[in-house]
Amino acid sequence: MPDTPHGLLAILQSVWVQVSALVALIVWLVRGEAATKANAAEIRRLWRQRDEDLRAHKEARDTTNAMLDEVRRDIKTLLARRD
Secondary structure, eight states, rough: OTTTTHHHHHHHHHHHHHHHHHHHHHHHHHHHHHHHHHHHHHHHHHHHHHHHHHHHHHHHHHHHHHHHHHHHHHHHHHHHHHH
């Protein structure tokens, strides 16, 4: 068994490209998974923001519609007095 380190060295020299490719693939997959999780979190945040924006816009529309209804009633009252 004294030649085992040399045999191991010979094996590593013959397969180092495949081993490094495997390590690079694993690193790439881990980074891809992290990016996917970050993107999913960002999408959830954007959906929550969209819902908040829609609620705010609906409140603004309701306020504007209420004001317009009041103006419309006032105009009708003024026109009814003129006749």
